[in-house]
Amino acid sequence: MGTEDPTAFSESHPMNGGDGVLSYARNSWAQRGAVDSAKQMIQQAIADLLDIEKLKLESSHKFQLADLGCATGTNTFFAVQNIIEAVDAKCKLYSSKHWNNSQSLGLEYQIFFNDHVGNDFNTLFRSFPVLWQYFAAAVPGSFYGRLFPKRSIHFMHSSNALNWISRVPKEVVDINSPAWNEGSIYCSGTANKVLDAYSTQFKNDIETFLDARAQELVGGGLMMLILAGLPDDVLLCQTLIGKSYDILGSCLVDMANKGMFSKERLDSFNLPQYYPHLDEMKEVIPNNKYFSLERIETTFGPSPRDITSNIEMWASLLRSGLEGIIGDQFGNEIPGKLFECYSKKHAENRFSFDEVKDLIAFNIVLKRKYS
Template identity: 30%
Template sequence: MQGGNGDGSYARNSEAPASAIALSKELLLNAINCMNLFRGEPSLRIADLGCGTGINTLSAIDFVVESIKKRYARESISVPEFEAFFSDLPLNDFNTLFRSLPHLCPRGIDEMQKQHSYYAAGVPGSFYERLFPRGKLHVAISLSALHWMSRIPEAVLDKSSPAWNQGRAWIDGARKEVVEAYAKQSEEDLKSFLRCRAEEMVPGGLLFILMAGRSDEHPQNQLGDPYSRAKHPFTQAMDQAWNDLVKENLIDEETRDAFNIPAYMRSKEEIERAFNQCEAFDIKSLKFSRVMEHSKEKQEKWMRDPVSYGKTKANLVRATLRPIIDAHLRSSHLSQEIFKRFEKRVAEDMKMLNKTCYYGIIVVSAIRK
């Protein structure tokens, strides 16, 4: 994710993840109210896996800590201290994240102590690998992160392979072989994630996951209805932006074809199968929901001002994809040209502007056996 606090940062372009997290809070609270309270533990250890940066990250940990505290208090049990581990890839903007921690902001001593509800630490690394010692964690959450894959399947980048994804940046509507390659990699990733968490979590520990997902059993249909598929930032306008750069001789076709977005929207069936194969967790809840791309008020505003909508949508793409586009093109100038073409394409598509895009999400709560 793009760091910092600028217009194109993830911290300022995460309305959809915020809506998804808000929608899942009741499920998270229910999970916390059913989890083991770990009597006699001096401290409880909570990990936010794929934490990113911004208010979503901090509000989620605050919610978990305060909800557990209330449960201890209701049952008249001594409240332990809390350790919160914020984990993401090494290039994540941990500096901005930690500067935003409430107990590190300038305040009077009394107020600072009041806000210091947990001890924070950063843990860099991929959640597809081990991040913590065995039996370390009591709670692990991952919010709006697990649909990102560990890598692009090699077959998708191989011109001689039937899975070569020529002319597309992503897989929705792509050939069967392309989608199958993504699905296989996604399956391996989820198994790795669960295997690592199984080793790191204590028996009775809570695993809570929110990820982008799909309701359709067929992986070719990653995004549901036709308008969501056409309006999603990974699809139509994204492909058009890359093709614009090819037509303008700013990049060649090989450079375009070598770029693929490492994301996959799993179905409930795929997730349940991975948990069953892992055999280390009991699923307590597994639900699919949809959230709107943005509020109706914002949509009405942007219909009157398409240019503003184009900028907003381009900032969303910058927030989520700029680091990997920069790395692929090895040029911040060229990546900016991609975003400019994307912004222009979105602003000019008046037919799509008044359509509603929905994001599918899947929420899972499970207990370590």
């Protein structure tokens, strides 16, 4: 809603649009792993937790589903299809129990695809599956604010989006602050004050996110959240992502030294991303008056060694997600040169990627309490 102007409380860094070689649509195969690994959990959660009677699905004939942070596809279509199939299966089971037949309930699905206003929704629409079995709608705006009317959604899904926090904590890019993140473009985990600032922002964001969703979900509605995180003894700088961001940061330093942009511009840049540890997740996703925590599981994503066997492909994946934010900060001519430098340096430092630690994925299922 405009009264809660997304730009006022949340930075917008859309994934690369279009469907070219540098598009997010063609470079989101790593994120796909997270969607696949969550498939079974979604199916089980719907089988166990979806209460067809209390949701009055038999009389309303409508099932409304939202994917938050959908980008431009195609992962969002797989996720949506998973959920629809699981709801269909549950409905058939319900019919066979109550009506002694295995008909579906004739539910009509309405799917809301959400992402920032700047997301390339045109590409999303044009890449819809040929036979999509639902009514589709795109909802522009930050999910760190309200997106839907009260009690209007039965199922919320968000995959790999909540790692993007709503903004970079101000203090980490303030050279006068003790939390200044000197010499780094991300929350590597090595500087405690930086980590605290990011962690606080993440927690506040999740709280804001859950407050909004609590209003939008119907009582008994379900929410599946998938986000990447860190095993307890791992810092982000020890992972593939962290090592890649270190190289990117080093390339940016080189470019600043060559005078392609000012050192101040570099100092004022950090990535608004956070990868929480399990204990943080447990703290931030509470049982409260709105939600019951039904499941929280951790899984491993695709092995980084598989991902980085092709540096160009990995660089394209990074670029598809970061080009927008880097272009906004340094100018649109920078990302091309930056990722050239990245590929070169990554190849030179290939050995350092032999020892990277794996990220984990949190798969979380929440149920909106009836109230």
